[in-house]
Amino acid sequence: DVKVTQSSRYLVKRTGEKVFLECVQDMDHENMFWYRQDPGLGLRLIYFSYDVKMKEKGDIPEGYSVSREKKERFSLILESASTNQTSMYLCASTVEEGYQPQHFGDGTRLSIL
C-alpha cells in the first residue's frame, strides 16, 4: 500500500512565525501536491511538484512556498503565518499517468494564534 506520511497531525503556531509542514511518500511517485481544506470550500490546491526541484503554483499559492529536494519529500512553508492560514492541510502523491488516483496523508490541522 502507498504510504503518505505528514509529520504532524496537529500544530499550533503564532502569527508571524515561519511554519514548515513536511510530507513523505514511499512509492517513488513523481507528482506531489499540497491542498488546504476549509468547510464549504472543499480542497484547494496550493502548490504541486512533478519532479525534484520542480514546482508549480496551484489555485491559492499566496503566502506559501514549497521545497522538493528529494523525490520522496515535499515541504510546505508558510513564510509568515497569519490567522487566515488556520486550516487543515493535506498532502497527496501520484504517478504521471492521469488515470491513477492521488494518495493522501492523514492531514495536519494547523492553528495560527
Next chain:
Amino acid sequence: AQSVTQLGSHVSVSEGALVLLRCNYSSSVPPYLFWYVQYPNQGLQLLLKYTTGATLVKGINGFEAEFKKSETSFHLTKPSAHMSDAAEYFCAVRIGSGTASKLTFGTGTRLQVTL
C-alpha cells in the same frame, strides 16, 4: 478548465435506505473521475474511479457510480446505508496526464446516517 459540482452539501438518510450523492462535471475532453471519502480527522481515501471502459464502476464498501457522458454526471450510490458510511464525500475530476494533470475537487457532501 474543468470543474466539479456536488449538489447538496449535506445529505441525511436512514440506515438501510438508498444513498445517492450527486456529482456533475464540466470538461471538453474525456475525464478521469474519482470519488473519495473522508472520515473525521483523517485524510481522503479512494472509493472508486472511472477511467475508460465500463461506465458502471464498483468501489469499496458497497458503493458504485455510473459515468453518464450525456449528462456529464458521476453520481455515487449505495443500495443500503450503514451507520459507518457517515462521512464526507468528495467527487474529483482529472484531465490529461503528466505535468499538466491535476485533480479538481467538488466542495464535498457530508452524509449523515440516522437510525
